Amino acid sequence: MSSGDNDVIRAAGCVLWRRSPYDDGLEVCLVHRPKYDDWSHPKGKLKRGEEALAAALREVEEETGFQCAPGARLPTTRYVAGGRPKRVDYWAAEATDGGFTPNREVDRVAWLSPTAARHRLTQPRDKSLVDALLSALHLA
Known part of the structure; x- marks a missing residue:
């Protein structure tokens, strides 16, 4: 790791997907963050030593x-966030279990078609x- 890498904010996330319970079509989960009033893929900063x-x-x-x-x-x-370079690694991930409860960071999620x-x-x-x-899912 070069000394310049220490300044980079490291984060990671997933493009979360599932098959629609209604028509078996592909749905992508987006999160709404009230702090930024934006819609994005779930992601966040790495903790020290975390892969x-x-x-x-x-x-x-x-x-x-x-x-x-x-x-x-x-x-x-x-991209640059708060004047510092940020790197976000992403994976495709299929939702397997669970359910959304609003929290401080994310107040809403939306399961949408890829186009939406x-x-x-x-x-x-x-x-x-x-x-x-x-x-990646060979649907393009």
């Missing part, structure tokens, strides 16, 4: 209430992750 995938699965459960089975690695996003999810996401960089999920 990225473990952090991603922990954040999904903390933010959505769902356990999930991780799948394909998705593209990493990089693309439209609802606040950040353009998050929209491409929906396409990456479809590609």
